[in-house]
Amino acid sequence: MVELTLPKNSKVIKGKVWPKPDGAANLREYRIYRWSPDDAENPRLDTFYVDVDDCGPMILDGLLWVKDNIDPTLTLRRSCREGICGSCAMNINGANTLACTKGMDECGKGNIAVHPLPHQPVVKDLVTDLSKFYEQHAEIQPFLQSNDNPAAEHSQTPGEREKLDGLYECILCASCSTSCPSYWWNGDKGDENEYLGPAALLQAYRWLQDSRDDERNARLDMLEDNFKLYRCHTIMNCTQVCPKGLNPAEAIAGIKRMLVERSR
Amino acid sequence: MAASILHRVTGAAQYGGAILITVWLAAAAMGDDAYTTVQSIFGSPLGLMILVGYTWSISFHLINGLRFLFWDAGYGFSKETATLTGWVAFVGSIILTSLIWAMAMVMGAGS
Amino acid sequence: MSQKGTAHFIFQRGTALVMIPLVIWFVIALISHADDTRPELMVWIAKPWTALPLGLLILAGFFHMRLGIEILIDDYIHKPDTRGMLLFLNTLFALILGAVALWSIIAITLIV
Structure with a gap:
């Protein structure tokens, strides 16, 4: 039978609220799904405040800013940053898309929810087993x-x-x-x-x-x-x-x- | 997306609709008592509500079904068209249901 | 096993197409006969140009319904035993109800 609720150890709990960066004029709130296979914790939603003046305009830029400045353990796949390799596909504000081609300005004014691709086994954080x-x-x-064998x-x-x-x-x-x-x-x-x-x-x-x-x-x-x-x-x-x-x-x-x- | 799950729900609801139609036909075949009983149940406030709901259910399933048939023929697949036709199906079904029941009442239906 | 998917697909669309005019006709006819007494209703159903399209609607409709629910069961039920049983019950439901409906039409035609 189709499972109607998540198993107990998969339920997403409230996560850490990471500190706001000092002296940032423009902040955007990101709520990011986190889970590690190395501990026995449930998945959680961490809150980060991204200084949008200090990074590029795309969601991927925001995520990498978090990784570079706040939490280096944030794990995600990315490569070309121009929408051609397909690595950074994830669920942003409820819809699957590439993080590198999704502008923060396309995500309304409120917080940006970032989850891994739905219904896939999670390797860590935003990385799923494909x-x-x-x-x-x-x-x-x-x-x-x-069946042909053309000369050219x-x-x-x-x-x-x-x-x-x-x-x-x-x-x-x-x-x-x-x-x-x-x-x-x-x-x-x-x-x-x-x-x-x-x-x-x-x-x-x-x-x-x-x-x-x-x-x-x-x-x-x-x-x-x-x-x-x-x-x-x-x-x-x-x-x-x-x-x-x-x-x-x-x-x-x-x-x-x-x-x-x-x-x- | 919503139209899709609604199509499934209204489709599954036809199990109930099939029972309604069969019961009504069988009652008509079986005799005056059976028929009068069925008519009075269908004509009760709850019965009427169910009939209106069933009319909407089959209207939506039919109009949305047309959408499916156009897709099968290869038409209407762009994001914009698909979203628009989804709304047409939903609004259309409400209009159709209202029309059908308005007609029924004008014709002085007791059932 | 191999032709099954396409055959289902064709039957589902085929019965749908057949039903479009039939349902429209039936709804309109039903409204205009909503005020009938039982004798009047039976006279109307017994007429060949009512009984035949109505019979066709029942056949196409119940077949379409059975196929649709079969798709639903295949989607959501994965345990083979449960699935097999539900698929069987679904077919049974459509058969029994369809038989009762068709019998009713025939009975009315004969009674009148």
């Missing part, structure tokens, strides 16, 4: 399977190449899949009753739409059971949160249409 997510991506065989490149017209627009740009940040209720309830089953999630399915569509690929039928066969694809009920949280502006819901609907057409 191994399942990557496994699901691997499962859809994200590589070209062609596989040819593709501009029109055919256009079909990959809106699909190839995915940076696998996991914002979409971890915002999907179906993925929460069915994304980690580990057996044949597992939903692959919007990101893996968007990539599946990317390969299904690639004119150079020859394994369309086999790819569709793999998706045809009741769970891998069909747990999608067009809830559309995925499209609402994608920080790259992609549309997993539309891609998934495209796969469903392909399956209907080939069954005629």
Whole structure:
């Protein structure tokens, strides 16, 4: 049965309120989820006051300012700081997005709540275990399977190449899949009753739409059971949160249409 | 998002709706006593409230279902369109329910 | 196992499409017959152009309902035994209710 409450040791308790920085004219309050595997404590929400004049405008800038100036143990993933690597995906004020492309000015005037991606195992603080997510991506065989053996490149017209627009740009940040209720309830089953999630399915569509690929039928066969694809009920949280502006819901609907057409 | 869970809730509520319709049909087939009993229960204040609620439930499920069918055909997937059509479904269902019951009352319905 | 997902999807959408005109017709018809006495109602239901669409609505509707609840059970119930039992009960519910509704229509047609 779906669990309706968190287990006792997962309940988020009130955390530490860290001191305000001296002499700061403009402060922004951050409430950040903290949990460490090294102690036996429950997760907690710490309050930090960020001097916004002393750091860049993005949420990631604020988080790194906290790490540099207040609490160096704050743990998060980050790399490119420009929205292309996908490392800093997290839940900001209730919505999944990249911390490096989310401006503090887009977060209203009140405090900024920062949580790790929902319904994922937490490694520490804002870092979640994404191994399942990557496994699901691997499962859809994200590589070209062609029977041709051209002397040079596989040819593709501009029109055919256009079909990959809106699909190839995915940076696998996991914002979409971890915002999907179906993925929460069915994304980690580990057996044949597992939903692959919007990101893996968007990539599946990317390969299904690639004119150079020859394994369309086999790819569709793999998706045809009741769970891998069909747990999608067009809830559309995925499209609402994608920080790259992609549309997993539309891609998934495209796969469903392909399956209907080939069954005629 | 809200429209999605509401679609599921109104769908599940059709279990109740199915019982309502079946009971009504069966009562009509079984005899005057059965039918009069069912009519009076449906016509009671609580019964009427349930019927209005059921009308709204099926209206929302139908209009939102249309949204689903358009999505399946490939239309309406942009964030803006999806949000707008969600509101249309919600407001539309309230308007539809009001229209249906207004019509029913104008026609002097006792049930 | 493999064709199941797509078949469900097609049936769900198919019954939905069929039901759009049927539900609209039924609601309007029901309103205009809301004031009927039992004999009047039965005469109306017994007519072939009422009984047939109504029968079709019952069939499509209960099939659609059963499929929808099956999806819901698959989503939320993960223990195989509980799931199997609930799926069975769901089908049973739809079958029994559908049978009663269809029988009622046939009975009315025969009585009148």
